[in-house]
Amino acid sequence: MLYEEKIIETIPVGPLGLIPLKGCEELVGKVDKYLVDWRNERESEHKTSIAFSGYQRDSYIIGANTPRFGSGEAKGEIKASVRGDDLYLIVDVCNYSQTYSLCGMVNHMSPDDHYQDLKRVIAAAGGKARRINVIMPFLYESRQHKRSGRESLDCALALEELVDMGVENIITFDAHDPRVQNAIPLKGFETVQPIYQFIKYLLKNEKELEIDSDHMMVISPDEGGMSRAVFFSNVLGLDMGMFYKRRDYTRIVNGRNPIVAHEFLGSSVEGKDVLIIDDMISSGESMLDVAKELKSRKARKVFVCATFGLFTNGLQKFDEYYENGLIDRVLTTNLVYQTPELLSRPYYISVDMSKYIALIIDNLNHDASLSELLNPTGRINKLLAKYRAGIRD
Template identity: 60%
Template sequence: MDINDYVYKEPHPFGDLSIIAMKGCEEIASKIDYYLKAWRQDNNGVIYSEDSQEKTFLLDAVCPRFGSGEAKGVINETVRGKDIYIISDVFNYGVTFKMYGMEVPMSPDDHYQDLKRIIAAMNGKAKRITVIMPMLYEGRQHKRATRESLDCALALQELTSMGVENIISFDIHDPRVQNAIPLHGFEDFHPHYQMIKAFVRTFPDSKIDRNHMMIISPDEGGMSRCIYYSSVMELDLGMFYKRRDYSVIINGKNPVVSHEFLGDNVEGKDVIVVDDMIASGDSMIDVAKKLKERKARNVYVFSAFGLFTEGFAKFDKAYEEGTISRIFTTNLIYRKPELDNKPWCVEVDMSKYIANIVDTLNYDRSLSELLDPVQKIKKLLKKC
């Protein structure tokens, strides 16, 4: 056949795309479904070759529970030959179930078990299974300091042994946990572009240069994350290191005695403190106070996961006192409804990004540009 006779054909998906939203993920899954439908419909508004515009990529799957708290996974549609993407937020404590007449919030362990139940319900009939777990289950238990369990590694091995081909997560505490499953797909995405975009939209008049802004790491463990921000935004970098009391353990960890700062002068500058998660928030507020003592102009916080395990009162106070100006956090995990009304919180929507990841994987295309959006960030900052 002559090369001129070649007719370009649209690439075909790896399999029929289907998305399963585990309990508590319905909202973000619905947004992902919206984007995928918009991208994949033809000029007549028809998705693929089906006649109905009401087509959805969401698959009907549930985990009903018995009165004892036990459960089972049920899928009410066929999965044979499908490319399945399961979205699971194991940190959604807003989901409850009844056990012996009591209303019980679901723990990460409960969510993880439900995830396995749905995978088991497929009976190996799906063409490919990808688990999207925005905040990795047991991600903080990634290494062994003494005689203790390695829960994250065990969970990853368990999922892949059940037939999961790819695991997608965000801002993983330590991405080296992927060493537990070296022969399977494991991708660690970051909300760098989305965070910077949200910041620029919220503060369009901010001066993003070395004379007016700095990136700060709240501890030594988050340096690689902050180095990326400082490099693409062309800003100077500072760091705090935590002095801990290793003689005692409180709430499962050694308490922080003080935060010591290493870096250039922050006086009169806006500073962006970047961390993977906000748990109780004590460390973050302490870092912000130290920066304000050094006469920083505004303290902004970028954190992918806002857990706020001890409520919002301390953040309300920090905002009223001017210690923290804004906290940018994503919708990757459950957020209490009242957080929407907090003037110090800006939600960074990640649904379009996840939809892009799903769309790319379903067509078996490269994820390189999605993993490292440096050119998009540079283009965004040039407009500022």
């Protein structure tokens, strides 16, 4: 049985409310449509009871603004009553396309600006909501998750701050280091892996793949992403390889030790399709170096899969590598801002996560378990069985 067709067994925590922060309107619009359709079609004898008041609506989106004064300071405001609601605030801290005016100058919003706006909207709720949940696909400051010397622990501080403001659940995707949840051990924290969606969209666009250990391999571009690649390879029944970065620790360039070489650990990739799995593409330098190394080892096709496609250095290098046959496909999700230029690239596949987010919200609103949603093994096996049988959706 599909999750969206499930029988209602528990009453909702409260009337559902979705609040998209600035730049998240398109994604939340898709999530809202799924929820509206499911709840209008779902049958239950309890839907007319008072506990289900507001269960079926034309939209669950609640408008919120964060207008700014001329000085650049801002405030949060919510445009409807949220008393007793189960609120889900969705924020994309990486959406640099959003702007605001500061003393007559146009500024692009940084992750810090988006995070402050999130806190402003939480504060605007004034403690009246039944429960506040934050869906933050790219976890704010997740790259500063551990201390090396005299450094701040920004991600842990942010999580503690949100919990102190009354947030009960934080949902993120592919956290850079899931252990950061140790900062808030008594609150709900889920880091979700979009493995099923990657496989689904790859199989939809590549019709002639043979998914077995003789023809395909999963590659981790560094030692930090090993657990992600191990899970991916185990679910698909594939072999795994890993590159590790040999760095020059005698000097620092752009705030980090430069990479001298990528060393490979694993069996031969000759003639195989390879999936390079990582949590994000920032500049893309590591991914492209790894793709080049794999092609030099005679890999057949190279697919790059990353949850977050930031492309901080632009797309020129990716275009060159595609034209030279060093990469075949790049898959990233729509959980962060995607430029029109990226969406137009022939090698790019956008992985839509809106249905998955809607399922998570629906389950949480009913206080139901997320275990089945967080473990995609069964769904992946069904998908692979259909693909091998020649059934193409």
